[in-house]
Amino acid sequence: MNHVVLANVRIHRGRRWKAVYWIHQARDVVLTLAGCRLRLDTSYGRGFDALPTEVHAELAPSFARSRDEDELCQCLAVATTALVQESPPERQRQVREILNELVSLKWSGSLPE
Numbered sequence: 001m002n003h004v005v006l007a008n009v010r011i012h013r014g015r016r017w018k019a020v021y022w023i024h025q026a027r028d029v030v031l032t033l034a035g036c037r038l039r040l041d042t043s044y045g046r047g048f049d050a051l052p053t054e055v056h057a058e059l060a061p062s063f064a065r066s067r068d069e070d071e072l073c074q075c076l077a078v079a080t081t082a083l084v085q086e087s088p089p090e091r092q093r094q095v096r097e098i099l100n101e102l103v104s105l106k107w108s109g110s111l112p113e
Helices: 002-012 016-037 053-062 069-086 089-102
Strands: none
Touching (some): 016 053, 069 089
């Protein structure tokens, strides 16, 4: 969750390259969680290519095509949604509530249920 907060702060402070970095880090956490869920080796990204196509497709929109603030906010929203969905089911509500409290994403206003 730390990566999401740091990316959000960097976006709103105009530090867009740093925001891209932290969005990338958040995406790596999601890939690691997905790999762990599927019992893949995730050290140094080893199992990332073995993840199902659906996981890759879900995260594809989190790659920034520009450094525009709205684009970065959308990429962060995708990565954040994926982070909540990859969290253990018993923790998803708590993760969502914490992120809603800490991050003011420029999108639907709150993370989807």
